[in-house]
Amino acid sequence: MVNPMDVDHYKVLGLPSGEEGANLTQKEITKAYREKARDLHPDKRKDDPNAHENFIKLKSSYEILVDEKARKLFDDLLRVKREQQRRFAQQDSKRRKMMSDLEDRERASFAPDPAMKAKEEEERIARKLKEEIARIRAMQANKGASMGTGSGQEKVGREGNSGVGGHVGVDKERVLKVSWEKNGEGYTAEKLRELFSRFGEVEDIVVNSSKKKGSALVVMATKHAVDAATGSVSGNLDNPLLVVPLKPSVAEFPAPKKEGQSDRLSNLVGAGYQAFEDAVLNKLTKAAEKQQK
Numbered sequence: 001m002v003n004p005m006d007v008d009h010y011k012v013l014g015l016p017s018g019e020e021g022a023n024l025t026q027k028e029i030t031k032a033y034r035e036k037a038r039d040l041h042p043d044k045r046k047d048d049p050n051a052h053e054n055f056i057k058l059k060s061s062y063e064i065l066v067d068e069k070a071r072k073l074f075d076d077l078l079r080v081k082r083e084q085q086r087r088f089a090q091q092d093s094k095r096r097k098m099m100s101d102l103e104d105r106e107r108a109s110f111a112p113d114p115a116m117k118a119k120e121e122e123e124r125i126a127r128k129l130k131e132e133i134a135r136i137r138a139m140q141a142n143k144g145a146s147m148g149t150g151s152g153q154e155k156v157g158r159e160g161n162s163g164v165g166g167h168v169g170v171d172k173e174r175v176l177k178v179s180w181e182k183n184g185e186g187y188t189a190e191k192l193r194e195l196f197s198r199f200g201e202v203e204d205i206v207v208n209s210s211k212k213k214g215s216a217l218v219v220m221a222t223k224h225a226v227d228a229a230t231g232s233v234s235g236n237l238d239n240p241l242l243v244v245p246l247k248p249s250v251a252e253f254p255a256p257k258k259e260g261q262s263d264r265l266s267n268l269v270g271a272g273y274q275a276f277e278d279a280v281l282n283k284l285t286k287a288a289e290k291q292q293k
Helices: 018-022 026-040 051-066 068-090 093-108 114-147 189-199 223-229 261-269 273-292
Strands: 154-156 175-181 202-209 213-220 242-245
Touching (some): 018 068, 051 114, 068 114, 175 223, 189 202, 189 213, 189 223, 223 242
Antiparallel strands (some): 175 242, 202 213
């Protein structure tokens, strides 16, 4: 396995490195990751034995660059390496000899060795970066384990910050409830992401499946996307989707409910959907709070 300390994570995402890379915004990094992810996804490279490994490497680099603390350490590591390369490139053989003699005298008089000091600085930053990478991976593993509990549940990781407008947590007005009957081909998280991406950015998807029915919570980036998607996504003709907002907009006036309508909706969504919905929202909120720390 490649040592993360030896990988230029900007180049993995196809981005410029060095000082130019350090000035990139998180939005530019996320855009580059999505383009690369579509190109390197194992489903599109079934004949490539290294497809899965390359995709994992891409995801790991992205996680480092979108974590503020880890990215700063990585930028510092690149800066130290660039300064060393620039210093050695500027020294010709004669100057190197002079510098060597000077450094010998400095060492003899117990003066700090600039090269050694730079090396120690590089090692210190590398150690901290390694710790941050381990922290990110542990956080992702814990998040995946907590969100993956329950029968038939799957999750697609959040891309971006769930704290909207400076408030920690998930805005229920940006969440859609989706349900379908389990007759024929069902819906995976990737399939739902493909359907709902037509209406705006999809931040999160949590799918829950039972033997007879399927259901999911889809977190959109904006309330406008929720309004656009509501009632518009039909899915497969032989297995249509029921799409309703988790929390209707305040401005909405619910239509009078016909007799028996509540029972039909309950049958389609499933008796246990409310408990699943509450549990998932609780986990999404905790994950968002952890991202803010």
